[in-house]
Amino acid sequence: MISSDLIRGHLDAIILKLLSEKDRYGYEISKEIFARSQEQFQIKEATLYAVFQRLEKKELIESYSGNVSHGGKRRYYRITKLGRAYLLQGIEEWKLTKRVIDIFIAEA
Amino acid sequence: MISSDLIRGHLDAIILKLLSEKDRYGYEISKEIFARSQEQFQIKEATLYAVFQRLEKKELIESYSGNVSHGGKRRYYRITKLGRAYLLQGIEEWKLTKRVIDIFIAEA
DNA sequence: CACTTTACTCTATCTGTCAAAGTATTTTTG
DNA sequence: CAAAAATACTTTGACAGATAGAGTAAAGTG
Numbered sequence: 001m002i003s004s005d006l007i008r009g010h011l012d013a014i015i016l017k018l019l020s021e022k023d024r025y026g027y028e029i030s031k032e033i034f035a036r037s038q039e040q041f042q043i044k045e046a047t048l049y050a051v052f053q054r055l056e057k058k059e060l061i062e063s064y065s066g067n068v069s070h071g072g073k074r075r076y077y078r079i080t081k082l083g084r085a086y087l088l089q090g091i092e093e094w095k096l097t098k099r100v101i102d103i104f105i106a107e108a
Numbered sequence: 109m110i111s112s113d114l115i116r117g118h119l120d121a122i123i124l125k126l127l128s129e130k131d132r133y134g135y136e137i138s139k140e141i142f143a144r145s146q147e148q149f150q151i152k153e154a155t156l157y158a159v160f161q162r163l164e165k166k167e168l169i170e171s172y173s174g175n176v177s178h179g180g181k182r183r184y185y186r187i188t189k190l191g192r193a194y195l196l197q198g199i200e201e202w203k204l205t206k207r208v209i210d211i212f213i214a215e216a
Numbered sequence: 217c218a219c220t221t222t223a224c225t226c227t228a229t230c231t232g233t234c235a236a237a238g239t240a241t242t243t244t245t246g
Numbered sequence: 247c248a249a250a251a252a253t254a255c256t257t258t259g260a261c262a263g264a265t266a267g268a269g270t271a272a273a274g275t276g
Contacts, residue, residue: 004233005263006205009113011232014212027254037208046234049256054232071242071253094213097114098206100145104122105202112264113232119263135223154265157225162263179273180223 002041010097011043013090015051016060016083025066025074026052052077060086110149118205119151121198123159124168124191133174133182134160160185168194 007014018029026048034042055061060083066074079087115122126137134156142150163169168191174182187195 002201002204002208003117005117006201007209008116008232008263009111010209010213014209017212025254030254033212036211038211040204040208044234045255046236046257047232050232050234068241068254072240072255074254091213093110093114094209096110096148100110100148101115101118101122101202103144103146104125104141105118105199116232116263133223138223152265153224154226154267155263158263158265176223176272178222180221180271182223 001039002037004044004047007041010090010094011047011051012055012060013087013094015048015055016079016087016090019061019077019079020084020087023076023078025076027072027074055083058086059083109147110145112152112155115149118198118202119155119159120163120168121195121202123156123163124187124195124198127169127185127187128192128195131184131186133184135180135182163191166194167191 004011014033015029018024018032024032026045030043030045030048052061052063056063056077059080061077061079063075063077066076068074112119122141123137126132126140132140134153138151138153138156160169160171164171164185167188169185169187171183171185174184176182
């Protein structure tokens with residue numbers, strides 16, 4: 001299991017990427033991250049909702065209430081135009097990060 | 109310039125890698141990181157010395173006083189056997205991190 | 217000899233993560 | 247159908263790591 005410190009700084013981009021595919025709600029994203037990462041990374045609930053708050057405050061995402069058909073009432077999130085721009089920037093940052101860290105921690 | 113949050117979690121491994129090449133002192137590591145990263149990453153002094161304290165406490169590095177020939181008195185750091193093992197682990201974690209984040213933020 | 221560079225230290229603050237506990241509804245199961 | 251499990255979100259308080267900023271001190275430079 002990957003520790004959050006290893007992902008930190010790229011988490012916003014990961015969430016924005018998932019939201020760029022379609023509107024999603026928190027619990028769904030949580031499960032999706034776990035599944036797509038082949039169970040290598042599990043975002044903690046408290047962390048995820050803190051991310052939503054942060055992104056919404058920056059106007060990178062918007063939220064709206066969903067139905068209550070499968071348990072608790074869902075709150076859906078939608079990426080904004082600003083969010084998409086921010087995502088592109090985040091992707092570039094990830095590429096740069098890979099290049100820089102690889103300079104030090106060679107891949108042998 | 110890369111923000112520290114993007115590197116966070118891999119910083120210890122970067123420092124340990126540099127120390128695995130040879131004993132070094134703080135200021136030297138600071139300049140070396142800036143140079144090797146092609147001036148894309150600048151570790152802050154306060155951060156670097158905090159890293160040293162953390163690593164020394166965990167017995168991953170040891171330190172000793174150097175000469176005073178070029179200004180302030182240098183404090184050299186040497187990686188320990190435990191540190192080398194930790195470094196190998198850190199390299200594996202970096203590989204895993206790359207794989208996992210790439211799943212989300214595709215490289216297209 | 218004033219200025220810059222080298223070299224390290226300390227403190228206070230900020231940000232992001234997260235354990236823990238709680239609320240509420242729906243679905244599953246014995 | 248009642249109990250248990252799963253779905254879904256929220257809040258609070260604590261902690262770790264990064265860092266601005268300020269300080270100390272010695273050596274090199276014009």
